[in-house]
Amino acid sequence: MPDRDDQETIGRRVQRLRTERGLTQRQLAEPAYTPAYVSTLEAGRVRPSEEALRHIAGRLGVAYDELATGRPARLATDLRLRLTDAQRTLATGEAEVAAEQYAQLLAEAEEHGLDAEAAAALLGLGECALESGNLAAGRLRFEEAEKRLADEPLPARVPALRGRAVSHYLAGELRYACYLLESALDELNRTGMHDPDALLLLYTAVIAPYMDMGAHARAAQAAEFALALAPQVREPALVARMHRSVARTMIAEGRIADADASLAKAAELYRQLQIRTELAHCHWMRGYLYAQNGELERAESELREAQEMLSAKRAALYTSQVAVELADVLHRRGKSDEAAALLHDVLGDLSSERGAIHSGAAHRLLGIIAEDARDTDRAEEHYVRALSLLERAGAAGDLADLCRLLGDLLRRTGRVEAALDAYRTGLGHRTAPGTTTLGPAPAQPPL
Template sequence: MRGARQGDAVSSRHGPEAARLRARLAEARHVLAAGVALDAAAVFAAVRDEAAALGLAAERADALLGLGDCALESGEPARARDLFAAVEHLLAAEPLPRRVPALRGRATAHLLAGELRYCAHLLERTVRELNASGLHAPDALLLLHTASIAPYMDMGAHVRAAHAAQLALALAPQVNDPALVAGMYRGVARTLIAEGRTAEADASLAKAQELCAQLHLRTDLAHCHWMRGYVLAQNGELDPAEGELRTARGILTAKRAALFTVQVEVELADVLRRRGRTGEAEALLRPLLSSSALGAERGAVHAGGAHRLLGLIAEERADTESAEEHYCAALSLLERTGAAGDLADLCRLLGDLLRRTGRVEAALDAYRTGLGHRAAPGTTTLGPAPTAPAP
């Protein structure tokens, strides 16, 4: 196979077949947006096989891209990563903007697997290549800058996240795809939260939510409710936060978006615990960890969050041994991800626990670990880059 350019020539010889497959791809996209990923995946797989038999590379690439998106929604980041890589290989001879959706999808798969640094690296590299190419591709750049916000925020790189959000906002007037713009508004909201601009974050989410409702983008709509619940929880408004998170959970459960559902459940459990409903929170969390719904390869940041919450619940019951076990399990998960803010908070909790039980040296080690992760290369004014904390 010589890539999608040869496929375009084949498409001209199979005009009616190509048009029919494009219509089926549009149908599958509609099912993915409004229905269940598993149903959409069946259509994408059928189109992929038929396009391969006809030698229609462009249609085959779009079918594989759809299958990758279905795998992301179904909570299979490793499979999604492989599918997106196959799309990139198939489109290797195409201009970079044509490959950006697959590159962004692969980066998102790494994010969901907890590989935050590699996700950010992949997106940054693609932005540099796209800017160097001189191609006018506002849709592709908007997609990349929006996707960069989440890993930057999770790594504690708030300045970079805010810069990506500014670039995305500047590109929005040049973009005609409302789904891309909706995703941008949702991403921008997270940077506004970090800056304490809660009212502006809520307004940005309202714009995203309106667009998602108009376009029947059910998963994206769930993410809007999820983010609004997060905003409210950060602001201490726990009753409406619980309502928003339960709405998000209901939509995601109906769509069988397994990984996103359990991530929302961790954040819902946090709200329940803070409202004094510890038993309900624990009932949500324990099945997530015992069934491997979350772990090192699937939602590692939220898996660490689940252990953190169970550690807090154990501390409230004066079960110091269990609390320490959960904090250490969370630390093991989060250290692999580079989620700086979560790591710093967890090291503080573990250090305080160790100090209260008389293990001062161990407590100091925990505090040093947290500080070491906060002091990354490029964050200090003087001297060489900070060294990583000892194991």
């Protein structure tokens, strides 16, 4: 039952509705109450019981909730239905249109004090911001949603927390993203709040930052837990996202067929749900899989499909990230000029605060292309820029390979001491494979 307004507000509301309907206090009161009671109620000098309010609501021809809270009948239900429509718009249409819907819903929810619906609208606005590449705005929306749900148990706050962690991850703050996700997982598992949906959402989200940090063992464990939790989860979109994320750990383990099968499951679910952005991510991951397996023609086809789908939805950041991986495939297919042009086109949309991992990858590839063209100065410039980006993000696995490339370049140009420094830096990132600097792994779910 919604919380009631204070007695003075209710009294004024009763008086207004009675007057609008042309009723006297006696007509409103009888047969259960006296005109004097109604007069006292309208003056705000008595707190009416639920029984009295239900009687008066019936005489006025309004719903009890509307009389007690001032909210129109079925408002919350209507808002939830419209939130579902906005979610469908985001999945199948454009983020800008969905953002307009969510903003209107947020205003209505705030006007009537519906915190749960306001939080849901804020979550939607956060997702819209991430899709359009506005990471700072997205993070603020997720933070606002968490505040709205501050009095709710942790499982209810997990979608907002996950959104905040993803915004930090996309900004290149891998360690902090892991910290947020691991802290929530630890609290859920240690306190016995084993909500399958919340756990699956967190384990799925933590895989990507783990992989980029070189923490492959933790990523594999998170994938194992996610797969074990999936049968307990009824939301197909959550299960589809899990299959897409888990595929990345399978690729790293050389389980190409398993990864392909996992992506096929995710893609089929997204097709049924008509979620085009996530379906584009499946094409993206499948392109990555084929590239890792040396099937470059298939990889190019999948990545171009992903890029076209994301561009059509104006998902600017994701489109630029796919372009970097497409450029890598083009370079490996001997189309270096096309690859370089593509990278220069998207570098302006990537930075240390926006897609840092892919920004570093773009500079690394431009360095390789410049080195192939015997432009060692430009190659060194790109390698150093990539090193700065990846060090700031903490992308250990990529850093080790980059240090090798830089060291080889420096050695070939006669700068042996500088080359040794680069090699030592790379070895430093290889000293503890599969770990992070975050301390012990979070508590495990009781599977």
